[in-house]
Amino acid sequence: MANNSIYKPELAELVRIEQLTEYEKLFEIALANGRESLGHLPGQFVEVSVLGVGEAPISVSSSPTRGKNFELVVRKVGNVTKVLHELRTGDQVGIRGPFGTHFPLEEAEGKDLLFVAGGIGLIPLRSFIQYVLDNRHKYGRVIIFYGCKTLPEQLFLDELKKWRRREDVELVETLDNPCRQWKGNVGVITTCFPKVKIDPENTICTVVGPPVMYKFCLIEARAQGIPDDNIYLSLERRMKCGVGKCGHCQINHIYVCQDGPVFKYSDIRGLEEAI
Amino acid sequence: MEVRVLIKSQLSSLIDRIIEHVPVVGVKQKEGKYVYAKLDQGKEFCPDFDVTVQSPKEFIFPPRETLFDFTLGKDMQLNPHYSKDTLVIWGVHPYDIKAINILDAIFRDTHQDKHYLMRRENTFIVGIDPLRASEKSFWSSMEADKVDKGFDFILTDLGDEYIITIGTQKGRDMLDKHGVSNLASETQIKARDRVREKQKDLCLSNRKLNFPLKMLPYLLMKGEINKLWKEKAEKCFSCGSCNLVCPTCYCFDVQDEVDITLTRGERYRVWDGCLLENFALVATGENFRGEKYQRYRHRFYRKGLYLKKKYGQFACVGCGRCATACLPDIADPVDIFNTLFNSLKGVLIHG
Ligand SMILES: Cc1cc2nc3c(=O)[nH]c(=O)nc-3n(C[C@H](O)[C@H](O)[C@H](O)COP(=O)(O)OP(=O)(O)OC[C@H]3O[C@@H](n4cnc5c(N)ncnc54)[C@H](O)[C@@H]3O)c2cc1C
Ligand code: SF4
Ligand code: SF4
Ligand code: FES
Numbered sequence: 150m151a152n153n154s155i156y157k158p159e160l161a162e163l164v165r166i167e168q169l170t171e172y173e174k175l176f177e178i179a180l181a182n183g184r185e186s187l188g189h190l191p192g193q194f195v196e197v198s199v200l201g202v203g204e205a206p207i208s209v210s211s212s213p214t215r216g217k218n219f220e221l222v223v224r225k226v227g228n229v230t231k232v233l234h235e236l237r238t239g240d241q242v243g244i245r246g247p248f249g250t251h252f253p254l255e256e257a258e259g260k261d262l263l264f265v266a267g268g269i270g271l272i273p274l275r276s277f278i279q280y281v282l283d284n285r286h287k288y289g290r291v292i293i294f295y296g297c298k299t300l301p302e303q304l305f306l307d308e309l310k311k312w313r314r315r316e317d318v319e320l321v322e323t324l325d326n327p328c329r330q331w332k333g334n335v336g337v338i339t340t341c342f343p344k345v346k347i348d349p350e351n352t353i354c355t356v357v358g359p360p361v362m363y364k365f366c367l368i369e370a371r372a373q374g375i376p377d378d379n380i381y382l383s384l385e386r387r388m389k390c391g392v393g394k395c396g397h398c399q400i401n402h403i404y405v406c407q408d409g410p411v412f413k414y415s416d417i418r419g420l421e422e423a424i
Numbered sequence: 425m426e427v428r429v430l431i432k433s434q435l436s437s438l439i440d441r442i443i444e445h446v447p448v449v450g451v452k453q454k455e456g457k458y459v460y461a462k463l464d465q466g467k468e469f470c471p472d473f474d475v476t477v478q479s480p481k482e483f484i485f486p487p488r489e490t491l492f493d494f495t496l497g498k499d500m501q502l503n504p505h506y507s508k509d510t511l512v513i514w515g516v517h518p519y520d521i522k523a524i525n526i527l528d529a530i531f532r533d534t535h536q537d538k539h540y541l542m543r544r545e546n547t548f549i550v551g552i553d554p555l556r557a558s559e560k561s562f563w564s565s566m567e568a569d570k571v572d573k574g575f576d577f578i579l580t581d582l583g584d585e586y587i588i589t590i591g592t593q594k595g596r597d598m599l600d601k602h603g604v605s606n607l608a609s610e611t612q613i614k615a616r617d618r619v620r621e622k623q624k625d626l627c628l629s630n631r632k633l634n635f636p637l638k639m640l641p642y643l644l645m646k647g648e649i650n651k652l653w654k655e656k657a658e659k660c661f662s663c664g665s666c667n668l669v670c671p672t673c674y675c676f677d678v679q680d681e682v683d684i685t686l687t688r689g690e691r692y693r694v695w696d697g698c699l700l701e702n703f704a705l706v707a708t709g710e711n712f713r714g715e716k717y718q719r720y721r722h723r724f725y726r727k728g729l730y731l732k733k734k735y736g737q738f739a740c741v742g743c744g745r746c747a748t749a750c751l752p753d754i755a756d757p758v759d760i761f762n763t764l765f766n767s768l769k770g771v772l773i774h775g
Contacts, residue, residue, distance in 0.1 A: 154504040155535045156491045156678070156691070200494045200502075201682040201689045227707040241500055360710050387706045389678045389696075392535035396675030396698065399722075400712070402730035407534070 155392050158198045158243025159184070164218060166238055169304050173269065174234055175210070175222045180244065186217045187244075190251035191276035192383060192411040196391045197221065197233065198243030205229040206388040206406070209247060210272045212279035222272045222304065248391045250411040252277040253381055257353040261289040263375075265366055267296050267338050267358025271304050273383055273410075274357050285317060292319045292345055296338030296358075299326050319345060338362060339369045349374035355381045363424045367414065380414035384424075425572075427608040427616070428588040428599060435579075435586060439466030441602045442512060446548070449483060450514035451476060460513065469514055471581065475558040475743060479520050479671030480513045484544050485527060491539060493690040496682070505690075506539060512548040518623075519561070519568035519741040521551050521575050523671030528574070529735045530674060548598065551578030551591075553619065557626040560744030562758045564624035565633040568741040580616045587616040631744075634762050639772075640738070644729040646771060647764045648721075656760070657717035659752040660699070666723065666746035666755040667697030672731075672739045675703075698722050724760055 165177035180187065187195070187209065194208045205227075211220035225234045236242070254277075262281060266274045281288050293312065297303050303322075312318045321341045323334035334341060338358070354375050356366045363382060370380055386405040389395040398405040401420055417424070430438065442448055443463060450469040452461045458473040460480055492504040516524075524544075531540040551571070563569055571578075576595030580587040587608050590596050599605070608616070635643070667673040677696040682689035696703065699719050704712040713719045727740035740757050747756035754760075765772075 152538075154492060154506075154538055156539070156693075157502055157504050160500055160502070198691075200500065200691075201496055201680050201686075203680050204678065204691075230707070243502070359708070385706065385710075386712060387704050389676065393533065394531065394535070394537060394674075394676075395678070395693075395696070397677075397696075397703065399726075399730070401725065402733045 155394075156245070156390070158196065158204075158245045160241050161244045163236055163238055163240050163242060166236070169222065169306075170302055172225050173222055173272075173304060174225075175220055176233075176242075177218050177220050178242070178244065179218045181241070186213065187219045187247055189213055189219065189247035190254065191280045192251035192273060193247040193249050194273075194391075194410060195221070195244050195246035195248070196388075197223075197229070198245075199229055199232045199236070200243060202232045203229045204243075204245075204389075205233075206248075206391060208273035208276070208383075208410075210275050212276050212283060214280055214283040222269075222275075224269055245391060248406055250409055252355060252383075252411055253353060253413075254280060257281075258287045259289065260379075261348060261352045262291050263347060263352050263354040263370075264291075264293045265338060265341075265354065265356040265358070265370075266294065267362040267366075268298070268302065269304070270357035270359070270362070270383075271295055274355065275305060275308070277355065282318070289351070290319065290347075291317060292321070292347065294321050294323070294338055294341035296323045296325070296341065298324070300324060300328050300331055321345060337365070339365050342369045342373055347373060347375075349379075350376065353379050353381070355383075357383045360385070360424075367424070377415035377418055378413065382412055382414060382424075383410045384412060385410065426590045426596065427613050428590065428604055429606050429608040429612055430579075430586045430588055430604050432581075432583075432585055435471070436466030436469065438602055438604060439463060439469055439514065442598070446510050446512050448512040448514050449480075450512075463514065471515065471552060471579075472555050473515070474554075474556050475517070475561060475745065476520075477745075478669060479523060479743065479745065480516055480549075481523070481527070481671050481674075483511060483513055484524065484547050485540060485674060486543075488692055488694045489539060490690045490692045491678070493688065495688045497687060504538075506542040507546065508542070510546045510548070512550060514550045515552045516549055516575065517552065517554050517563075518571040518578075519563040519566070519743050520671050521549060521571045521578075522568045522741045523743070524549065525571070525574040526672045526731075526735065526737050526739055526741075527674055529737065530731075533735065548594065549575045550595075551575035553578065553580040554623060554626060555581060557628070558744055558748075559628065560631070560747040560756070561627050561742055562631040562633070562744060563742035564627045565631070565637060565758065566738060566740055566742035567637060569624040569626075570620050580619055582612065582615055582619065585612075587612055589616070627742075631758055633758060633765075635765050637738070640728045640761060641732055643761065643765055643768060643772065644725055646768055648725075650764060650767060652760070652763055652767065653717040653721040656754045657715075657720035659754050660716050660720050661751065662699055662701050662716060662719065663751075664697030664700045665749040665751075667699055668695065669745040669749045671741065671743060671745070672727075673697065698726070720754075723755075724757065727757060728761065
């Protein structure tokens with residue numbers, strides 16, 4: 150029998166907190182029990198506990214190539230996330246994980262990469278993007294589509310600035326509702342596709358965003374000729390355990406906490422209730 | 425498997441001796457129905473029952489269970505809870521044993537659930553072969569009329585004596601300790617087998633699947649989009665009773681509770697049900713099974729297809745409890761599976 154509880158988190162410390170937008174905060178976390186590092190791969194998530202309040206599944210937003218600590222970016226929406234936002238540097242949280250599947254780091258080697266991030270979808274994708282940029286020679290073109298409703302919702306402004314300047318990154322930003330100072334693209338994220346010429350057979354496309362976005366992005370990606378085998382997405386579901394027991398995250402026979410959150414599109418195509 | 429024998433009149437004194445060492449819950453009669461409750465005396469045990477109102481699930485997977493407690497403040501401490509209590513469950517029919525085997529498989533899979541497994545290890549399951557079946561049961565169609573594992577020992581009524589088939593060392597030790605040592609004869613074992621063979625005829629003749637069980641997953645794969653789901657679900661109250669009474673439903677929610685001093689608290693799990701409206705709701709307001717028919721359908725698919733794919737076993741044992749519990753009478757798996765079969769017969773034969 151397992152010698153520990155699969156539900157008991159280990160303690161970790163918030164070592165840096167940064168307000169990114171009105172609703173999102175970044176937390177840099179150090180594991181307390183002398184564990185060298187979290188040992189995650191981009192796309193995986195952890196269950197974060199605020200003891201006394203509850204637990205929430207949150208993607209790891211930083212790449213394992215960025216050192217021993219890891220970063221979570223959390224939107225304030227409900228019980229756990231609200232209290233998390235009130236914590237201060239030095240406070241403790243509980244961590245379980247990492248759990249779930251990861252982005253196709255190896256399959257994507259030698260290929261062009263197209264990242265499609267809608268809103269807070271950039272939180273998990275950032276981990277993959279950082280990983281690719283830290284291993285830049287292994288990958289082909291890096292194309293990033295990033296869509297938000299309004300300018301103040303944009304995350305990771307410093308990183309965006311760097312990506313805009315890099316010769317080897319093609320960043321296309323768009324806003325649904327632009328303000329006066331916005332000089333970029335206007336419209337929903339699918340309007341980014343025609344802006345860039347891609348080599349569909351040789352492109353791995355990873356889409357992460359709110360549920361409504363998937364349908365339209367998939368239509369667009371397929372219209373560009375990207376094969377279903379080359380499309381990956383990360384799905385969100387309610388989760389209570391993260392380890393395949395509680396039943397909450399099920400889509401038909403699939404458990405998003407174990408079989409996902411990252412799926413190859415061809416594996417879930419046609420699955421009722423998935424997209 | 426070693427087989428022993430006990431004169432029927434000695435059963436209640438055997439239970440009495442066991443009660444002196446370990447708490448025993450067993451089947452009791454209550455207002456014309458049968459329930460599992462603590463036995464104070466062996467003679468309270470009722471061996472002749474059709475089905476109990478609640479399954480024995482609650483004794484190995486409690487409705488509320490503390491996972492760990494914690495202290496808040498500077499030096500947080502987390503202290504997991506594992507039950508050390510031993511308990512005997514006396515009088516479990518084969519279909520309910522089969523349901524326990526399914527729970528075992530789920531909680532043992534990949535990430536082992538030590539909370540469940542510890543409690544399970546400390547629980548004795550005393551099975552009993554049924555003498556009759558409830559009006560709603562269809563366990564023979566679910567191949568749950570007999571079991572060959574999951575019990576510590578199981579009793580079969582031969583009229584004047586009980587044949588006791590031993591399933592585990594733990595069961596053998598208990599019998600040894602309480603002086604049940606007579607071995608059954610070849611003839612008695614054969615008589616037991618004959619009784620067991622006939623058990624499958626106890627379910628009513630109209631409580632049968634109209635097709636072979638192994639076809640069920642295939643039937644469901646073809647029947648995902650069928651008017652049946654919406655039609656039936658219209659009457660559903662989303663009350664979750666069908667989940668609650670089911671011996672194989674195990675979904676749970678996890679919550680925290682802090683005591684009034686605000687210095688300590690606990691995290692616990694509570695039973696949840698996939699028929700309840702907010703089961704798949706997330707904080708942003710998205711409900712991934714927001715429609716009644718989606719939740720309604722999901723339960724039947726879990727029973728007949730999804731868990732079969734994942735664990736190789738059907739998650740319905742045909743106890744009929746959901747059919748009894750559902751007020752609008754739409755939760756009955758045989759009824760639904762047969763209706764689906766009738767509407768798809770043509771497709772199945774030609775496809
Ligand atoms: C794999 C995965 C990765 C995620 N990554 C991030 C991320 O990087 N950043 C971020 O801000 N959010 C992320 N989310 C969403 C985040 O988990 C929810 O916003 C959060 O659980 C809300 O919890 P709450 O207690 O604040 O809200 P409440 O509404 O009070 O929720 C109560 C409980 O319901 C459950 N629940 C509610 N909403 C969700 C949800 N969307 N997903 C799963 N369970 C839910 C949780 O168990 C939660 O404890 C992710 C979700 C998943 C499934
Ligand atoms: S099917 Fe019946 S028991 Fe189940 S939730 Fe609906 S009304 Fe309640
Ligand atoms: S689905 Fe109904 S009949 Fe099947 S095991 Fe559960 S309660 Fe019993
Ligand atoms: S989150 Fe509990 S089963 Fe996936």
